[in-house]
Amino acid sequence: MNPVHIEVDIHKTLRSSGREFPLDVRFTCDDERGVIFGPSGAGKSVTLKAIAGLETPERGRIAVAGRVLFDSSTGVDVPARERGVAYLFQDYALFPHLTVAQNIGFGVRHWWQRRHSAELLRRVDELMEVFELRGLGGARPWQLSGGQKQRVALARALIRRPAVLLLDEPFAALDPLLRDRMRDELLRTREAFKVPMLVITHDPEDVSALAQTLVILEHGRVERVTDLKGLPYRDEQGRARQEAIRGLLTDAHREIGAARARAPMQLVK
Amino acid sequence: MSSQEVLVPLLLTLKVAGWATFGATVAGVLVAFALARLRFPGREVLDAMMTLPMVMPPTVLGYYLLVLVGRRGPIGAWLESTFGISLVFTWQGAAIAAAVVAFPLVYKAARAAFEGVERQYEQAARILGKSETAVFLQVTLPLAWRGILAGMMLAFARAMGEFGATLMVAGSLPGKTQTLSIAVYEAVQAGRDDVANFLVIVTSAVCIAVLLASGRLLRPAAQG
Numbered sequence: 001m002n003p004v005h006i007e008v009d010i011h012k013t014l015r016s017s018g019r020e021f022p023l024d025v026r027f028t029c030d031d032e033r034g035v036i037f038g039p040s041g042a043g044k045s046v047t048l049k050a051i052a053g054l055e056t057p058e059r060g061r062i063a064v065a066g067r068v069l070f071d072s073s074t075g076v077d078v079p080a081r082e083r084g085v086a087y088l089f090q091d092y093a094l095f096p097h098l099t100v101a102q103n104i105g106f107g108v109r110h111w112w113q114r115r116h117s118a119e120l121l122r123r124v125d126e127l128m129e130v131f132e133l134r135g136l137g138g139a140r141p142w143q144l145s146g147g148q149k150q151r152v153a154l155a156r157a158l159i160r161r162p163a164v165l166l167l168d169e170p171f172a173a174l175d176p177l178l179r180d181r182m183r184d185e186l187l188r189t190r191e192a193f194k195v196p197m198l199v200i201t202h203d204p205e206d207v208s209a210l211a212q213t214l215v216i217l218e219h220g221r222v223e224r225v226t227d228l229k230g231l232p233y234r235d236e237q238g239r240a241r242q243e244a245i246r247g248l249l250t251d252a253h254r255e256i257g258a259a260r261a262r263a264p265m266q267l268v269k
Numbered sequence: 270m271s272s273q274e275v276l277v278p279l280l281l282t283l284k285v286a287g288w289a290t291f292g293a294t295v296a297g298v299l300v301a302f303a304l305a306r307l308r309f310p311g312r313e314v315l316d317a318m319m320t321l322p323m324v325m326p327p328t329v330l331g332y333y334l335l336v337l338v339g340r341r342g343p344i345g346a347w348l349e350s351t352f353g354i355s356l357v358f359t360w361q362g363a364a365i366a367a368a369v370v371a372f373p374l375v376y377k378a379a380r381a382a383f384e385g386v387e388r389q390y391e392q393a394a395r396i397l398g399k400s401e402t403a404v405f406l407q408v409t410l411p412l413a414w415r416g417i418l419a420g421m422m423l424a425f426a427r428a429m430g431e432f433g434a435t436l437m438v439a440g441s442l443p444g445k446t447q448t449l450s451i452a453v454y455e456a457v458q459a460g461r462d463d464v465a466n467f468l469v470i471v472t473s474a475v476c477i478a479v480l481l482a483s484g485r486l487l488r489p490a491a492q493g
Contacts, residue, residue, distance in 0.1 A: 054392050080395040093393040097411045107397035111407045160398060 005029055005196040006164060010050050010060035010070075014043065014220065023047070023057075023220040031212035031229065033190065034198040037249065038217035044200040047217070048166050051198070052087045053080030065163045065196075086157035086195075088167040092149045094141035094156070101137035104128065104155045127155040130192070146174045147182055154186075158193050165190070165197040171206065183209040208245050216249070274464050277444050278452040279471060285360055285435075285448055286428035289367035290375075293424045296368075297375030298417060302405070305383035316380075323373035331437025334366055338438070356438070363439035363446050367431040371424035378420025382413035415486050422483035426476045 006029040014023050023043045036044050049055040051062055051069070059072035064085060069078045094103050102109075105124045128134055131151040141149060150170065157165060170186065171179040187210065190197050199210055207214055207228075216223040226248060228241075304316055322330055338345040338356045348354050356362035386409050394404045410417075432450045439446035441455060449472050456465040 052396055054396070080392070081398045081400060083396075085396065087393070087396045089389055089393060091389075093387075093389045095390060095393075095408065095412075106394070106407075107399075111399075111403040156397070 005031070005065060006034060006051070006198055007061070007063040008047065008051065010047070010057035010062065012046065012050070012055070012057045012060075014046060016041070021220055025217065025220065025222055027215045027222050027225050029196075029198060029213045029215070031227075032196050033210050034196075034213040034215065035207050035211035036198065036200045036215045036217055037202065037204075037207050037211075038200075039202055042217045043220040044202075044217055045168060048087075048168055048198070048200050051164075052085055052166055053078065053083045054087075067163070084160070084163045086160065086162035086165045088150075088153050088157060088165065088170055090169045091173050092141075092153035094144075094149060094152055096141055098141075099137065100133060100139050100141070100144070100152050101128070103141065103152055104159060106156060107160045123159060127159055131155045131189075147178055150174070150182060151185075154189060158189075158195065161193075162195060165193075165195050167197060167199045169201055169203075170199060171201075171203065179205065180209075186210070204246060204249050207249065208242050211245075214245075214248070274452075274456075275467055275471065278447055278449050278468070281360060281444075281447065282429055282449040285364045285367055286425050286431075288361075288364040289371055289428040289431075290421055290425045292364070292368040293372040293375045293428070294417070294421050297372055297420065297424075298379045301376050301379035302383055302409075305380050319376050320373045322369050323377075327370055327431065327433030327435075328437055330369055331366055331434035334369065334434065334438050338362065338365065358440045358442060358446060360439065360446055363431075363435045363448060366434040366438040367428035370431050370434050371428040374424040374427055375417070375420040378423065379413065379417045382416025382420075383409065385416065386412045419483040419486040422479045422486070426479040426483075429472065429475060429479075 008028070009026040010023065012023045013020055023046055025043060025047050036047065038044050046055050050057050051064065053069065056077065057070065057072070060070070061068065061072070062070040064083070067084075068074075068076050069083050069085075070076060095106065098106065101124050104127055105120055108120055108123070124137070128137060131154065133148065133151055133155070136144070136148065141152070144152065167186075171182055174182060183206070186197075197210075199206060201207065212227070212229050214226045214228050216226070228245065300319055304312060304319075335357070336342050338348070340346065340349060340355060340357065345356065348356065356365060390408050390412065391404050394408045399407065429448075430450050431448070432454070435446070435448060436451060441447045441451045443452075443455075447455065449468055453465055453468045453472070456462075456468060
């Protein structure tokens, strides 16, 4: 039996440059690795932010690992700081006024503590070891490479042992040559920390590498939810998997194109 | 020229300007944060009101203050009946006058600084479990700090040079409320050019030093 990891059913009217379009997203993800795929302006970001508590839907329900985070019918709206989710921003949002070690320890240090406690220092050190950041504890975020920044952001998020890891276009800010390596790294990290993840992306490669459950989003609506676990993965048939996924996404795009032709005014961006 | 004639007004001025900067900073940072982060009707009107002391003649401000904190003013009468204190003709009165005049400099700088802090850092902090107080103290304030400090230095320089409002509220009592800029005026009136020259040089030197320091703070941080 699979636990239901993420349950989303939200409605919100989005306003963008004077135009309105309804966000109406409903899906469940029982797998360890979910990917929401869609073009920019489809409502991916708002959906992810709603799960994290950074956006408030007008109505609906959000539950993660069986815990209700938002439910408009019962008035539940857990504040972001108590949701116990982790969020990886597209450009990582590392605090520029803090060192790498301070960034990693940020979520577990109280504001009245000038310094990290011994226990905390040990945890930060452990994570720096795991993420191959040894010796960089005193460095500032702007001194890091793209890959290192992402590792710091992951360490900072995972130190709090979150119920789910939400990632916003995690590889968009990286050198294309680095993306494959970081995808592998992310998969290994996820395995090691046993944390379910939900990624939003517009890159088919991310879908191919990461998705077990694929949610295709367009115009603020879920076009389809597909289980990709049945597809062969990373063997000599890796090619077959990629082609199958490309076919899926192309199908979706064709339908989307037709929908666009029907309702061009709904387009945002 | 005795050292008393320079040292006494100089120390008094530093005391008045120091307290004025402190007051203007506390008020300016709070108002700036509220106006930078909250959306409410009348926000822009309030912004204009908060900037008013920058463009109004100091004597007019001083007059307003006299009406408010003078013996018969609503605040002044209350202070006198409750605590038995009067602000008029005291250095505390001078500090309040200087604080009001210097307030917009802190407020403007702090608001720009807060608006320059990317919301994403605050959001990241919230997701990492921080309360709103912690977000402010650990993220927003440190990231806005340089801009606020630059505003504080300008406010200090402005408070040091305050003349009109201070004179209206606190008068020119030597050793009690006679600050540098007022002492310069009195020295010139009395034909004491040597005293005036020296006071003017001291005032200019302090103001230039403060401006240089604040210019340094406003330059973008050395990031590569």
